[in-house]
Amino acid sequence: MSAAADTPGSAAGGALSRLKLGPLWLAAPALAFVGVFLLLPMLRLIGLSLTGGDTPGLTLEHYQDLAKTPVYLRILWITFRISILTAFFSVVLGYPVAAWLAGLPHNRRNKWLFLVLLPFWTSYLVKTFAWMIMLGDRGLFNSILTGTGLVGDSLDLMYNELGVIIGMVHAMMPLAILTMVPVMTGIDRRLPLAAGSLGAKRSQRFWLIEFPLAMPGVAAGGLLTFITSLGFFIVPAYLGGRGQTMLAQIIIMQVQELVNWAFAAVLSVMLVVAALAAIWIYDQFFGLSSLTQASTADGKGSKIGGRWLRRAGQSVLAGLAWICAPFDRLGDRGDDAPKPVRTVYLAILFLFLLAPAMIVLPLAFTAEQTLAFPPPAYSTRWFGEYFGSQIWISATIRSFGVAFATAILATVLGGMAALALARSDSRLGKLVFGLMLAPMIVPRIVIAVGLFYLMAQMGLVASNIGLIIGHTLLAIPFTFIAIGAVLKGYDWRLDQAAATLGAGRLTVLRLITMPLLRGGIISAALFAFVTSFDELTIALFISGGLKSTLPKQMWDDMYLQLNPTLAAVSVLVLVIVTVILLLAQRVQKS
């Protein structure tokens, strides 16, 4: 982050540099934003969780209540269990895909990555809706299974843990893959070859070289999917049964139905603590910086570099290599030989990732009242229904407006913060970095509850401004990372060159810096747009009644009944997101 440390430009403003902040001031607006709308509400929540007992002053009463109620402990346990399983399956099943992607030439990799990005940005609601159609009692899978006579009775694929895990893994695997790919592409591809020439067989090459080098990516993928899973409520709400109720659902219930703020605060604190604990453990082993940098994967940031631990890890890997060695002959052959096993696996996985999009598309054009698949006849009546509905249209317009405002605000705030960090070598940079990413680390549901509490006092509930603020908060980490990434590759000497050729400070910005960074900035704005356009959690609390956003309207509709209008809306959302992603990819290239 201190790439520009020794360039004279970073010493801009002699007075400021005496404060040891220098260009870091540029991050001030974003910091203030995160401070007011994230940190402050969090403190309020902690306060709520510690006060309001039978006695005045601070009290641990609410926490004791939690500990005494077995049903909440059970929910805590279920939340952990589902999150860990989700993270595990997302990383393990996604690993071969990521490794394959990392091995592709740059251009082809980007094309295939799009098929991972698409499900990544597809609204959780659309995905969950599609899985309900596929996994239901008379859903697609059961129709196929009973229709072909494979099973007599339809299987229970939904309203149980299986359904939740399928939905969650589907939702999280793109994140896991996208986290692992940069680390894997950073691995010197000759290292496995070198190991081979030194006598390492296939399993040894994998377990002793490739896997440990990919480990920071694997762990980061696991961490991010775990943290995100902790705050999930859409998937368990629709695909799970009573036994799969997760913490976030209880928080929503406490706030919206029971208006038990103290208890909602306690549960929120638990979620944050769990997330922070996971991050702390990760930091101890790999260092947080490897989360955002496609680091060289050599454990540079590792604090626990103890020889004993390394030794132990190496023994485990050697053992794994030994166990796998007998299977070296199975599966695909190396080098240029065709790899049927891998091809089949990749095909199945991409099918899994893209299944919801593929199922929703034909259903949107059904002529029937039901969601029978495949549709017996086709029509566009459900699109007609959508366009004829005042509620849907106004929700759509609101979503567009909010997303647009969010894109601009988040890009400006995140971009300035990224610039600040790129040009500063202050030791405070690390802190700024952490704060900018905080909205990604704190579970969304907690952010939403905290914001709701704050907005209620500010009178911004059910307002567009409230929504824009909330969505901007969520989008800042994305714009910050995206713009930070292009800044990292930016050659500041170009600015100096322009200056020596006679360009003033603003001219340099206008003619040199901005044009070169434009692609990154526009794609950051587009990602912020999608983040807002898809967002449900905050909308659930802050939009309401006639001020619904599109996702909120879908959520409400799904709650009542699955109907083909939802499929039509899903297709529209998919098309919009796809177009935006394609745009983003195009500007990034140019």
Added chain:
Amino acid sequence: MNTPATSAAAASPAVKIRIDGLSKTYGTFTALEPTTLDVQRGEFLTLLGPSGSGKTTLLQMVSGLTPATSGRLAVDGEDWTHRPVHDRNMGLVFQHYALFPHMTVEENVAFPLRMRKQPAEQIKRAVAETLEKVQLDRFAHRFPRELSGGQQQRVALARCFVFRPEIILMDEPLGALDKALRETMQLEIRRLHREFGTTLIYVTHDQEEALVMSDRICVMNHAKVEQLGTPTQIYSDPETIFAATFIGHSNLLEGTLAGTDAAGNTLIKTPAGTFAGRMGARDAGAEKHALIVRPERVSLGAATGPGMNELRATLRDVVYIGSDNRLMLTLPDGSEVTLRQDPGAETDMAIGQEIAVHWPIAAGRVVS
């Protein structure tokens, strides 16, 4: 294609590696035309050529990292064409070392021995010994990133030599080092090669490096072998224009063949006159021929007797490069001739002056 004389003895125990018509094509692109070549046991053979000459492709096929499109590879008379990389027992040294970044120096060097399931005690001893040989014993517990380029390169060498492979392949191992370090490492590699008696194939584009290190040099260009021979042969008896110009400085007088003189020397007619030289071209029917004379064989002054070639040219520049003066001459047709002169020699020549130079007929070589 040039076949070495030794190929007559097919099963000769002196031949370690037999490359028999190996070729590589990617679609319509030919990375290496069918190439035949024997490498002697214990020999230091250098594949020398510019990038894209096919030298690395050839090395990779010998290593097994790249499968051959056609041809055969035999080691000790055994067919190794399809043997997997990890069963070849060859040591490989890569250009950027390919050290395992998550392992210490010691662990890197121990890796091949662990793969061969040697007892821990033995591994420890062998690693310590080898590290001492490359003067890295003090750095055993460092990670590669904590070492300098030269040190990393020595780790790569140690990792390669430690398991005593009978064959070692090196792909521009010194490419990333600066000149002084490169020269030290060249001598180091030569020393290690002699000490272990390994058969070594070395890829480089640096002609000086090739001359310094090799027993034989295989000059490659445009996906095929141009010439194979000892450094002396390659330098003084080049067979092609490419070989002559790629290795060392050459004066090149292009022209057409004009029969032979009474002594059996080949005559070549150039814009600067007709000269005699030894025939080195393999193909008298080639489109283009040239007379090659090394600068150090050219002397100032008119020819002093028979058996000499002489020409007159304009002195364009005199460059002092320490060990000698370099005199640059321009011929009437624009081509240039360079000669070396003892820097201590008294000269009273002025730039622009026309001077005569001469060289022995035997020092000139006609190539195509």
